[in-house]
Amino acid sequence: MHTDLLVTGFGPFPRVKVNPTTMLAHAVAQRLRRSGLSVRSLVLETSYCAGLPELIRDIETSRPRALLMLGIAARARHVRVELFARGRSSILHPDASGRTPAKIGARGSAGLPSRTRGRAPVALAQLRRHAVVSRLSPPAGRYLCDASYATALRHPATARRPVLFVHVPWPRPAAGVRPAARVAGFRPRIGQLARALAAIGRELAIRGR
Numbered sequence: 094m095h096t097d098l099l100v101t102g103f104g105p106f107p108r109v110k111v112n113p114t115t116m117l118a119h120a121v122a123q124r125l126r127r128s129g130l131s132v133r134s135l136v137l138e139t140s141y142c143a144g145l146p147e148l149i150r151d152i153e154t155s156r157p158r159a160l161l162m163l164g165i166a167a168r169a170r171h172v173r174v175e176l177f178a179r180g181r182s183s184i185l186h187p188d189a190s191g192r193t194p195a196k197i198g199a200r201g202s203a204g205l206p207s208r209t210r211g212r213a214p215v216a217l218a219q220l221r222r223h224a225v226v227s228r229l230s231p232p233a234g235r236y237l238c239d240a241s242y243a244t245a246l247r248h249p250a251t252a253r254r255p256v257l258f259v260h261v262p263w264p265r266p267a268a269g270v271r272p273a274a275r276v277a278g279f280r281p282r283i284g285q286l287a288r289a290l291a292a293i294g295r296e297l298a299i300r301g302r
Contacts, residue, residue, distance in 0.1 A: 094156070095131075095155075095156045095157065095158050096131050096132065096133050096155040096156065096157045096158065097125075097130040097131040097132060097157070097158050097159065097298040097301070097302070098122075098125060098130060098131075098132045098133070098157060098158065098159050098160070098161060098294050098297060098298040098301070099132075099133050099134075099135060099151065099152070099155055099157035099159075099160045099161070100118045100121050100122045100125075100132060100133070100134045100135070100160075100161045100162075100163070100290075100294060101118060101134075101135045101136070101137055101148065101160065101161075101162045101163060101241070102114030102115050102116075102117055102118030102119075102134070102135075102136050102137070102163045102164075103115070103136065103137050103138075103139050103144070103163075103164055103165070103237065103238075104136055104137065104138055104139055104189070105139065105189065106139035106188060106189045106237070107186075107187060107189070108167070109165060109167060112139075112165055113165060113261065113263065113264050113283065114136075114163040114164055114165055114261065115136050116283065117163055117261065117283070117286060117287055117290060118134040118135065118136055118163055119134045119136075120283070120284075120287040120291075121134070121161070121163075121287055121290045121291045121294055122134035124287060124288070124291040125291055125294055125295060125298070128295065130295070130298050132294070132298070133151070133155050133157070135147070135148070135151050137237075137241060138189060139188055139189040139237050140188045140189050140190045140192070140237075141182070141188055141192060141194050141237065141240065142190065142192065143190070144188075144237060144241065145237075145240060145241060145244050148241055148244055148245065149244065149248065152245065152248050152250050152251060153248075153250060156250055157250075157251065157254065157301075158254055158298060158301030158302055159254055159255040159256070159294075159297035159298050159300065159301035160245050160251060160254065160255070160256045160257070160297070161257055161259070161290065161293060161294045161297055162238075162241060162242060162245065162256070162257065162258040162259070163258075163259055163260075163261060163290070164233075164234075164237075164238035164241075164258065164259075164260050164261070165260070165261060165262075165263070166234075166260035166261065166262060167262075167263060169260060169261075169262040170226070170262060171226040171227050171228050171262065172220055172225055172226065172227035172228075172259060172260065172261050172262065172281070172286075173227070173228060173229075173230035173259065173260040174213050174216045174217050174220070174227060174228070174229050174230060174257070174259055175230050175231070175232060175233040175238075175242065175257075175258040175259065175260060176213055176229055176230065176231040176232065177231055177232050177233070178232055178233050178239050178240075178242035178243035178246055178258070179232050179233070179235065179239055179243070180239070180240070180243035180247075181235060181239070182194055182235055182236060182237070182239065182240050183235035183236065186235070186236050188236075188237060212255055212257060212296060212297060212300060213229055213257065214229075215293075215296055216257060216259065216293045216296070217229060219289055219292040219293050219296065220289045220293070222289070222292075223285055223288055223289035223292070224285065225281045225285060225286065225289050226281070230260065233258050233260070234260075238258065238260065241258075242256070242258040254301050255297045255300045255301050257293070257297060259290065259293070261281075261286060262280060262281070263280055264280060264281055264282060264283045264286055265280045265281065265282045265283070
C-alpha cells in the first residue's frame with residue numbers, strides 16, 4: 094500500500110543538540126493527516142551508517158508517492174529550497190557518530206536534479222505566501238542532508254515521484270521562552286514554517302498521485 098507523502102527530518106548532531114526539523118516533520122505530517130492524506134513522518138539519525146539505511150527501509154516499506162525532506166541550515170538567513178543533490182559528502186564534518194565518509198554516492202559534479210517537475214518555484218511561492226523569507230538553492234550541501242536527498246532521488250521506488258529537500262534556518266523561540274540574545278527578524282516562527290511546509294507537502298502529494 095502506498096503512502097501519499099513521506100516527511101523526513103533529522104535528529105541531533107554535533108553543535109545542534111535540538112534539531113527543529115524533528116518537530117517540523119511531525120507537525121507537517123499531523124496537519125496533512127487532518128486533510129485526509131496518508132502521511133508518514135520519519136526522523137532520521139544524523140549518521141551515514143544508520144540514517145541512510147533507515148531512509149531506504151522506510152521508502153521500501155511505505156512506498157511514498159512523494160517525499161518532502163527537511164534539514165537545518167544553522168547559518169542560513171532564509172529557507173532554502175534545494176534544486177539538486179551532489180551525492181557527495183565532506184570528510185571535514187563528522188556525523189552524530191563521529192564518522193566522516195570520504196565519498197557518498199555517484200561521481201560527477203553535475204548532481205542529481207530534484208524530481209519536483211517544476212515544483213521548486215511553487216514551493217518557493219508557498220513559503221513566500223506565508224511570509225517566510227526563502228530562496229532557491231543549488232545544491233543541498235555536503236553533509237547528511239545532501240546524502241539523504243541523493244539517496245531518495247536514486248531509489249527505484251521513488252524514481253518517478255516528486256522529491257524535494259528544504260533547508261530551514263533556526264526558527265524563533267517558542268512563546269514564553271526568553272531568548273539569550275536579540276532574535277533576528279528573518280527567523281520564522283515554528284507554526285508559520287509548519288503551515289508553509291504543509292502546503293508544499295500537499296502540492297507534492299497531489300502531484301505524486
